[in-house]
Amino acid sequence: MSTTADYTEKIPNNVNLHEDRRLQRALESWQPNFLHWWQTMGPTLPTQDVYLRTAINVGRDGWAQFGHVAMPEYRWGIFLAERDPGRKVGFGEHKGEPVWDKVPGEYRAELQRLIVIQGDTEPASVEQQRNLGATAPSLYDLRNLFQVNVEEGRHLWAMVYLLHAYFGREGREEAEELLHRNSGSLDSPRILGAFNEETPDWLSFYMFTYFTDRDGKYQLGTLKESAFDPLSRTCEFMLKEEAHHMMVGTTGVDRIVQRTVEVMREHDTDDVAGLGAIPLPVIQKYINFHYSVSLDLFGGDTSTNVANYYTAGLKGRWLEDRRKDDHKLASDSIMVDALLEEARTGEPSIGQTEVSALVGLNTDLRREYIADCQGGVKRWNRILEEGGVRQRLKLPHVAFNRKVGAFAGIEATPDGEQVPASEWQHRQGQWLPTDVDKTYVRSLMQPVHQRGKIAAWIAPPRNGINGQPFDYDYVHLS
Numbered sequence: 370m371s372t373t374a375d376y377t378e379k380i381p382n383n384v385n386l387h388e389d390r391r392l393q394r395a396l397e398s399w400q401p402n403f404l405h406w407w408q409t410m411g412p413t414l415p416t417q418d419v420y421l422r423t424a425i426n427v428g429r430d431g432w433a434q435f436g437h438v439a440m441p442e443y444r445w446g447i448f449l450a451e452r453d454p455g456r457k458v459g460f461g462e463h464k465g466e467p468v469w470d471k472v473p474g475e476y477r478a479e480l481q482r483l484i485v486i487q488g489d490t491e492p493a494s495v496e497q498q499r500n501l502g503a504t505a506p507s508l509y510d511l512r513n514l515f516q517v518n519v520e521e522g523r524h525l526w527a528m529v530y531l532l533h534a535y536f537g538r539e540g541r542e543e544a545e546e547l548l549h550r551n552s553g554s555l556d557s558p559r560i561l562g563a564f565n566e567e568t569p570d571w572l573s574f575y576m577f578t579y580f581t582d583r584d585g586k587y588q589l590g591t592l593k594e595s596a597f598d599p600l601s602r603t604c605e606f607m608l609k610e611e612a613h614h615m616m617v618g619t620t621g622v623d624r625i626v627q628r629t630v631e632v633m634r635e636h637d638t639d640d641v642a643g644l645g646a647i648p649l650p651v652i653q654k655y656i657n658f659h660y661s662v663s664l665d666l667f668g669g670d671t672s673t674n675v676a677n678y679y680t681a682g683l684k685g686r687w688l689e690d691r692r693k694d695d696h697k698l699a700s701d702s703i704m705v706d707a708l709l710e711e712a713r714t715g716e717p718s719i720g721q722t723e724v725s726a727l728v729g730l731n732t733d734l735r736r737e738y739i740a741d742c743q744g745g746v747k748r749w750n751r752i753l754e755e756g757g758v759r760q761r762l763k764l765p766h767v768a769f770n771r772k773v774g775a776f777a778g779i780e781a782t783p784d785g786e787q788v789p790a791s792e793w794q795h796r797q798g799q800w801l802p803t804d805v806d807k808t809y810v811r812s813l814m815q816p817v818h819q820r821g822k823i824a825a826w827i828a829p830p831r832n833g834i835n836g837q838p839f840d841y842d843y844v845h846l847s
């Protein structure tokens with residue numbers, strides 16, 4: 370196994386694809402379908418070329434190169450992190466056994482399902498973001514959008530490689546389906562709810578890359594622990610690229626908050642809507658929305674499927690090897706969110722209940738994610754504090770606006786106070802973006818495609834990309 374990609378091949382890869390002609394031919398015949406998908410469902414803004422990072426190596430130093438590339442000619446490749454020949458299964462009933470280079474027959478269906486679900490999210494986000502180029506606030510932001518898009522395309526390749534290489538005819542059929550389902554489609558939507566929501570403006574884009582891509586990071590983190598070694602190595606490398614997507618989201622929201630604070634101070638008012646900035650209450654509503662739909666992506670609070678995946682060694686916990694327990698969890702327990710019956714009224718109320726740790730693994734992962742999400746809110750509040758503004762942003766309660774899990778059947782305020790459906794109906798506009806909010810945000814989305822210029826609703830970034838200045842020619846439009 371070489372770590373450097375072979376660029377003389379049609380499909381750059383570090384998996385010695387040329388040694389398996391059948392597989393190579395199968396992937397080469399999927400390639401034009403992928404390109405057709407990219408042309409029809411990918412970014413709509415016409416460009417000549419974009420200053421992009423391309424993965425070329427999985428080693429410790431210099432895994433990527435930067436340069437202007439015409440996007441359809443981006444070298445989407447197949448990269449697995451380096452193999453650790455002594456790697457052992459880290460959890461579940463196979464703990465301590467050597468990891469698997471092939472798919473064990475008894476886990477075939479489950480592994481295929483996990484890969485398809487992960488794979489489905491990758492092209493979905495490209496579809497959701499396809500029209501954003503037309504309203505980019507700067508060439509720097511435009512370039513970051515396209516970088517995220519091409520890398521999500523590469524993540525699709527990563528999952529399709531596994532399907533083709535290890536799951537036979539069914540795997541190839543699933544790979545086709547990944548291009549046929551489309552975000553928001555009525556007949557064949559993407560598998561998970563959040564990936565069928567629109568990303569109509571750049572505030573949504575940064576919230577998506579902050580909250581929803583971060584769900585991706587946590588899912589990849591659990592699959593990186595998998596006993597199925599090719600899946601583990603694939604996810605390990607994807608996580609490297611994912612870090613940039615998180616950065617785009619985190620700093621994107623930073624810069625919006627920064628600009629809002631500046632305008633608030635300049636005009637000594639909280640009401641910046643007429644002044645071309647995004648008001649803090651609107652930012653809060655977008656946080657409420659994107660955070661709550663992203664919490665749903667972690668699935669039910671309890672799940673016997675996920676317990677079985679863990680015991681079988683298919684999907685571990687976030688940072689499994691740092692956990693101080695037996696990594697089998699057969700006799701451990703966890704408190705999970707639940708609706709409890711209130712003793713006095715008999716009505717369901719927000720609470721927690723104890724379940725076996727295995728069954729509560731979705732909750733474990735969701736909590737890791739929530740703790741991570743707090744980091745962004747802290748940053749944004751620091752910007753508010755340093756700007757001398759008294760307002761603060763926060764994450765809403767876990768019961769707020771949930772469609773999956775224990776709280777799907779009730780309504781709760783962002784503070785976690787349970788409210789009747791009728792009250793939710795007439796108050797939800799205080800907590801979630803209304804049509805008025807969305808229309809206002811969209812009205813700000815006027816493209817700034819001149820080098821070195823930036824829209825008025827967002828502050829410029831502190832740093833450019835790869836040591837280049839902010840006013841670098843990141844994108845050449847056509």
Ligand SMILES: [Fe+2]
Pocket residue numbers: 491520521524585611
């Ligand atoms: Fe991804």
Ligand SMILES: [Fe+2]
Pocket residue numbers: 521582585611614
């Ligand atoms: Fe991503």
